[in-house]
Amino acid sequence: MNPxxxxxxxxxxxIDRALTRISHEIIERNSDTGELCIIGIQRRGVPLANQxxxxxxxxxxxxxxxxxxxxxxxxxxxxDPAILQTVSETVIDFPIHNKIVVLVDDVxxxxxxxxxxxxxxxxxxxxxxxxxxxxxxxxxxxxxxxGDYVGKNIPTSRSERIKVNLPEIDGKKxxxxxxx
Numbered sequence: 372m373n374p375x376x377x378x379x380x381x382x383x384x385x386i387d388r389a390l391t392r393i394s395h396e397i398i399e400r401n402s403d404t405g406e407l408c409i410i411g412i413q414r415r416g417v418p419l420a421n422q423x424x425x426x427x428x429x430x431x432x433x434x435x436x437x438x439x440x441x442x443x444x445x446x447x448x449x450x451d452p453a454i455l456q457t458v459s460e461t462v463i464d465f466p467i468h469n470k471i472v473v474l475v476d477d478v479x480x481x482x483x484x485x486x487x488x489x490x491x492x493x494x495x496x497x498x499x500x501x502x503x504x505x506x507x508x509x510x511x512x513x514x515x516x517x518g519d520y521v522g523k524n525i526p527t528s529r530s531e532r533i534k535v536n537l538p539e540i541d542g543k544k545x546x547x548x549x550x551x
Contacts (some may be wrong), residue, residue, distance in 0.1 A: 376549060376550045377442065377534070377547050377549045377550075378547055378548050379545050379546070379547045380523075380525060380543075380546050380547060380548055381507075381522075381523060381546035382413070382545050383543075383544040383545060383546060385523075385546075386476075386506065386522070386544055386545070386546065387422075389506060389522030389523055390419065390422050390426060390506070391426055392425055392522070393423060393504050393520040393521075393522055394423050394426035394427050394430060394522065395430060396520050397427060397473055397502075397504065397520060398427060398431050399422070400432060400502075400519075401502075402469050403471075404427070404431055404433040404435065405433065406466040406469070406470050406471050406499070407427075407435050407436075407439070407468060407470070407471045407473065408435060408436040408438065408470050408471070408472055408473070409423055409424045409427070409435055409436070409437045409438070409472075409473050409475060410437070410438040410439070410440050410461055410466060410467075410472055410473070410474055410475065410492070411437070411438070411439055411440065411474075411475045411476075412440050412442060412474060412475065412476040412484065412485075413439060413440060413441045413442070413443075413459040414459070414540060415477035415516065415535055415537055415540060416440075416474070416475045416476040416477055416531060417439045417475075417539075418537045418538075418539040418540065419475050419476075419477060419495075419504075419506055419537070420437055420438075420439075420475035421437055422472065423473075423475060423504065424437040427540070431546070435546070436465040436470075438461075438462055438463035438464070438465065439459075439460070439461060440461050440474070440488055440491055440492065441459040441460060441461045441491070442464065442484065442487040442488045442490075442491045443459070444491070445487040445488070445490040445491045445494075446483070446484075446487045447483060447486075447487070447526050447546065459534065461491070461495075463495060466496060466516050467492065467495055467496040467497075467498050468496040468497055468498070469498070469499045470496075470498050470499060470539075471496070471498065471499060471500045472492060472498040472500070472501050472502070473503070473504050473519075473520075474488050474489075474492070474501060474502070474503050474504070475500045475504045476488070476503075476504075476505050477505070477506050477507065477535040477537075478507045478508075478533050478535060479503070479505045479507070479508050479509070479512075479516070479517075479518055479521075480509050480510075480511055480512075480533075481511060481513040481514065481522065482512045482513055482514035482515070482516035483513065483514060485503055485514075485516045486514055486516060489501060502519040502520070503516070503517070503518045503519050503520070504518065504520040504521075505518040505520070505521055505522065505551070506521060506522040506523070506535060506546070507521075507523055507524075507525055507533050507546060508521045508523075508524045509523070509525050509526070509527045509533050510524075510527060511525050511527070511529060523546075525546075525548065526549060530550065530551050531548050531549065531550055531551065532548070532549045532551060533546065533547075533548060533549075534546070534549055
């Protein structure tokens with residue numbers, strides 16, 4: 372790929388600042404943090420959820436439950452055989468019934484991933500509330516879903532893609548826009 376086609380819009384420090392701000396907003400909005408749990412959507416939502424959980428613990432002295440959610444079987448494009456090859460494991464070893472669940476993902480685009488995540492959550496229990504934290508909101512929603520906590524709004528065209536790199540998966544930490 373030509374380097375001119377990819378532009379970094381957030382570096383590591385900017386991502387950390389956004390996640391710290393999101394963590395503070397979650398604490399402020401949810402005064403009863405004992406009922407709070409953070410669940411990352413596989414793949415890149417998981418390390419972001421872990422970092423948010425660490426920040427919440429640091430700033431509020433509350434140890435929140437953190438889980439990992441695989442949404443593969445709940446996607447509306449499940450007929451694609453390539454999708455079934457991406458099945459991961461859901462790791463939620465705590466009850467979510469009557470809990471405030473903050474779903475975490477890297478990018479919100481059409482809203483279909485979040486819809487699938489809500490469907491997957493409901494099969495595990497009935498949370499009292501589901502909130503959404505995303506690092507990037509790029510617009511172009513197809514469903515009436517929005518982030519409650521957004522790190523950065525980055526308006527894009529449909530001919531662009533947002534790439535989130537995280538050290539746990541990619542070995543580096545940044546966000547870039549790629550012109551297709």
